[in-house]
Amino acid sequence: MKPKAKKAVKKKVTPKTKVRSKKYQEARKKVDRKRLYSLPEAIKLAQETSISKFNGSIEVHLVVKETGLKGGIKFPHPTGKQTKIAIANEALLKKIEQGKIDFDLLLATPAMMPKLTKYAKILGPKGLMPNPKAGTITDKPEETAKKMAGKTQFKTEVKAPLIHLVIGQVNSKPQELEANFKILIETVGINKINKAIITSTMGPGIKVDLTSI
Incomplete structure (x- = not known):
């Protein structure tokens, strides 16, 4: 009879503990x-x-x-x-597609929303997708940007x-x-x-x- 092959034993990976600096540890001692x-x-x-x-x-x-x-x-x-506000347009869509997101708030007109849905998976997780509840979908994005500035x-x-x-x-x-x-x-x-x-x-x-x- 052939000897049974030994099963490979997976080694447990212990997550590394984050080591804080001495300065942080000293500061932490001051806080209860x-x-x-x-x-x-x-x-x-x-x-x-x-x-x-x-x-x-x-x-x-x-x-x-x-x-x-x-x-x-x-x-x-x-x-x-300061909050960086951007208004959705064709040029901005190209930047989003390239992963260049340098704004904190995105405004869009209702007409632009169908084009933005393509990027929902990029903007959604970051909380940047315009929506009516937040007032970020508007017919007058320039005026809204000034009010929110x-x-x-x-x-x-x-x-x-x-x-x-x-x-x-x-x-x-x-x-x-x-x-x-x-x-x-x-x-x-x-x-x-x-x-x-x-x-x-x-x-x-x-x-x-x-x-x-």
Whole structure:
């Protein structure tokens, strides 16, 4: 009898654990993970725990109750980031086909929508496909673009109830960051939010007590 061939044993691949820098670890020690901080405390701590060599952003990450939330916010103070708005035309369609997407919001006329459907698989996962509910399908895209230009657009991730938004810079005045944070919560709707976290670029997350605002 021929000896039975040994079955190849697949080696288990252990995922690599992300190693944080010493600067991050030191900054993380300043934050109590279990604590909910008042808004002024959270902003102060986010600025103090910034570890980037450049003037980073102050970001807010919201865990909301459903996907599909989107809208525009007119912040009372500069955030350091502007929403890039594009209007669908033949030239832009060629760029999209080449994978060149350098905009945050896309407007289109009803007549252009049949041509855009070809790129739904590209634009849809990024949340960029125009739709009537968001007001991004319009007969007057140029006028709509001007109205939206002063606003920062927000939206949940396509498959997760998460919203990520910049509300200012590390060197922004604390009271300006507070005002921007409050208008964000008011616009999204505090009753639609489960959790709010403030962080600086590359810094640790700080949980905010929404009852403190």
